[in-house]
Amino acid sequence: MLNIRFEGKSPIYEQLFRGISRLVSAGELSPNEKLPAVREVAKQFGINPNTVQKAYAQLEQAGLIYSIPAKGSYVSDRKETAAAVKEEALRNAEKSLREAFSAGVGFDEIVSLAEKIVGEERDGGTDD
Amino acid sequence: MIEIKNAVMQFDEKNALDGVSITIPAGCAYGLLGSNGAGKSTLLRLLSGIYKPVSGEVLIDGNVVFDNAAMKERVFFINDETAQFNNMTLTDLKNYFKRFYGTFSEELWQKLYSTLNLPLKKRLSTFSKGMKRQAVVICGIACKTPYLFLDEAFDGLDPTMRIIVKQMLIDAMMDTGLTVIFSSHNLGEIDEFCDRVGLLHAGKVVFDRELDSVKGNVFKIQTAFDAPVTKESFAGIDVLHIENIGSITHLIVRGEREEVRAAVEKLSPKLYDEVPLSLEEIFIYEMEVLGYDSSKLG
Numbered sequence: 001m002l003n004i005r006f007e008g009k010s011p012i013y014e015q016l017f018r019g020i021s022r023l024v025s026a027g028e029l030s031p032n033e034k035l036p037a038v039r040e041v042a043k044q045f046g047i048n049p050n051t052v053q054k055a056y057a058q059l060e061q062a063g064l065i066y067s068i069p070a071k072g073s074y075v076s077d078r079k080e081t082a083a084a085v086k087e088e089a090l091r092n093a094e095k096s097l098r099e100a101f102s103a104g105v106g107f108d109e110i111v112s113l114a115e116k117i118v119g120e121e122r123d124g125g126t127d128d
Numbered sequence: 129m130i131e132i133k134n135a136v137m138q139f140d141e142k143n144a145l146d147g148v149s150i151t152i153p154a155g156c157a158y159g160l161l162g163s164n165g166a167g168k169s170t171l172l173r174l175l176s177g178i179y180k181p182v183s184g185e186v187l188i189d190g191n192v193v194f195d196n197a198a199m200k201e202r203v204f205f206i207n208d209e210t211a212q213f214n215n216m217t218l219t220d221l222k223n224y225f226k227r228f229y230g231t232f233s234e235e236l237w238q239k240l241y242s243t244l245n246l247p248l249k250k251r252l253s254t255f256s257k258g259m260k261r262q263a264v265v266i267c268g269i270a271c272k273t274p275y276l277f278l279d280e281a282f283d284g285l286d287p288t289m290r291i292i293v294k295q296m297l298i299d300a301m302m303d304t305g306l307t308v309i310f311s312s313h314n315l316g317e318i319d320e321f322c323d324r325v326g327l328l329h330a331g332k333v334v335f336d337r338e339l340d341s342v343k344g345n346v347f348k349i350q351t352a353f354d355a356p357v358t359k360e361s362f363a364g365i366d367v368l369h370i371e372n373i374g375s376i377t378h379l380i381v382r383g384e385r386e387e388v389r390a391a392v393e394k395l396s397p398k399l400y401d402e403v404p405l406s407l408e409e410i411f412i413y414e415m416e417v418l419g420y421d422s423s424k425l426g
Contacts, residue, residue, distance in 0.1 A: 009404040011343045012320065039302050046294040048157050048321050049302050054340075103352075103399045 016055035031077035135184035146331035159318030160311040162328035168311035176205035214253040229271040237270035257284035351397040
């Protein structure tokens with residue numbers, strides 16, 4: 001069972017992609033751990049198997065998972081992959097922060113936003 | 129593959145379908161949306177060979193379905209209406225479909241039946257709406273047809289049953305490449321389960337698109353500029369809607385995320401905030417662009 005919560009308005013495959021990326025970078029899914037089969041994920045969330053397939057294909061393209069034909073998909077053991085994902089996220093955050101500061105957003109506002117997001121992520125993680 | 133080419137259907141000289149063209153690839157889960165009277169059920173009846181179109185073509189795997197027994201065996205239509213089965217018991221119902229569909233699997237039926245809690249020996253007239261639905265759904269899936277059409281599929285099913293039915297459909301999609309069409313007014317249900325979505329309105333197709341391309345490609349953007357802007361200020365992107373509220377400009381834009389961002393950033397915005405839209409919001413804006421009054425969609 002994947003510990004992911006679907007909500008919001010972005011496409012389901014994107015949410016699944018982000019959800020699994022998060023589980024990998026948070027260490028909830030360990031390197032070389034087998035991911036649940038497409039059918040299992042589709043059934044767990046009541047979503048289209050083609051959508052799950054699409055998310056898995058993109059995760060594989062991003063190097064976060066690898067697949068062994070007729071066996072299934074596994075979490076990549078390349079530490080640099082997780083590091084690269086973090087680095088890109090940090091670059092994006094920096095860009096957004098610069099924009100926010102130049103638009104006149106205050107430092108305290110950013111800090112309280114960060115606290116709010118962290119709180120939500122934590123709730124999202126324990127809630128099933 | 130399903131090909132509907134310029135299909136027209138009339139009742140009492142009134143067009144129920146007015147030149148509908150839709151192509152649905154094999155293995156697709158297709159969501160058919162529309163208000164009451166939009167033509168959803170008529171379309172499913174055409175696909176099931178119950179009606180013959182007045183003009184145009186309705187083809188499944190390249191063959192006409194109407195008056196074609198071999199093709200009718202390849203489709204199963206779960207109708208909104210189940211009154212015709214009222215005198216049957218669940219066992220009668222199973223045997224009825226078993227006679228008609230050569231591909232019926234007793235083993236699969238037993239497996240599906242065991243997940244439910246339905247009496248075998250009571251007449252369907254004593255069943256609730258949801259129980260009748262369940263009875264027909266398990267028969268439909270056990271017939272193992274390559275095409276399954278569900279009219280207002282999840283009506284009368286409680287949330288647990290919805291999940292069970294979806295799981296049955298997921299198995300059929302993965303095991304036999306089932307192509308399934310749902311008609312519904314419930315956007316949420318379609319949003320989760322379908323690959324493609326079609327919206328019918330007054331007998332015409334308003335949309336027929338891949339769901340991810342609909343959802344991933346329309347954004348609401350909140351931005352602000354020093355100088356006032358209009359739709360025309362944004363070269364190369366498709367602005368569906370623009371509204372200036374105070375110093376903030378709200379844009380509804382269709383396009384690739386990066387391209388949209390690049391086009392807006394050319395105008396040096398002081399602020400750029402992108403918010404995805406719900407399927408419902410997208411439909412409302414797109415309908416507006418096409419000149420439909422979305423408030424009449426119901």
